Amino acid sequence: MTTPHYAPGVHSVIGVDAGTANLRQADHLIHHLMDQLALPPGTFACTHLIRTDERRGVAVSFALPDVQAAEAAWERLIDVLDPDAGAALGGREHGPAQAARTAALAADEHARRRGGRAVVYPAVERLTGTVTVADLLARTAIDRVTVVGMPPTSPAPDTATAVLTHDHVRPEWRDGHLTLALVPAVGGTLAPFEVPNPTPCCADHA
Numbered sequence: 001m002t003t004p005h006y007a008p009g010v011h012s013v014i015g016v017d018a019g020t021a022n023l024r025q026a027d028h029l030i031h032h033l034m035d036q037l038a039l040p041p042g043t044f045a046c047t048h049l050i051r052t053d054e055r056r057g058v059a060v061s062f063a064l065p066d067v068q069a070a071e072a073a074w075e076r077l078i079d080v081l082d083p084d085a086g087a088a089l090g091g092r093e094h095g096p097a098q099a100a101r102t103a104a105l106a107a108d109e110h111a112r113r114r115g116g117r118a119v120v121y122p123a124v125e126r127l128t129g130t131v132t133v134a135d136l137l138a139r140t141a142i143d144r145v146t147v148v149g150m151p152p153t154s155p156a157p158d159t160a161t162a163v164l165t166h167d168h169v170r171p172e173w174r175d176g177h178l179t180l181a182l183v184p185a186v187g188g189t190l191a192p193f194e195v196p197n198p199t200p201c202c203a204d205h206a
Contacts, residue, residue, distance in 0.1 A: 011090040012070040015107030017059040017099040018085040026058040046116030048106040059106035127169040134159035144177040162189040168196040
């Protein structure tokens with residue numbers, strides 16, 4: 001991630017750095033803030049690996065459906081954020097300078113759709129048990145799938161192929177597309193590349 005330039009859409013994307021050290025902690029933070037801030041349907045929430053001289057960990061971001069929803073969420077966030085956590089929305093920053101800067105990096109990456117591992121996104125609740133590739137693409141915000149280890153010129157997987165979700169589906173923003181990496185699984189099926197470790201986080205939020 002690089003210094004934010006505030007791309008179009010960044011004014012509806014909030015970044016937060018609360019000092020989380022790993023993806024599981026960041027997933028928990030996302031679900032906690034989704035509940036505490038009462039974020040609306042249509043919100044995308046992502047994790048972002050932070051690798052700077054000052055910080056090694058994971059920040060999170062929330063893309064709200066519109067600027068008005070983002071402004072309302074920002075006001076609520078400022079009231080509940082821990083004093084040592086940072087946040088950013090557009091050109092505004094809140095909290096300690098270092099945390100606010102990394103929060104801004106996460107928000108900018110998400111706004112540009114260049115990176116971010118999606119934990120919450122439209123219709124994620126439908127991705128339980130076994131679904132098909134067609135289900136993934138037609139019924140959720142995921143708009144592209146890839147199979148790890150296959151050459152770039154390989155055809156896309158058949159849309160009728162079953163996907164074993166393990167109730168844990170974490171696509172990523174890549175070149176503007178919400179992309180799910182899959183791997184071959186038993187019996188000619190596919191499964192998400194990322195597996196729950198050790199179990200899906202915050203099952204009570206599902």
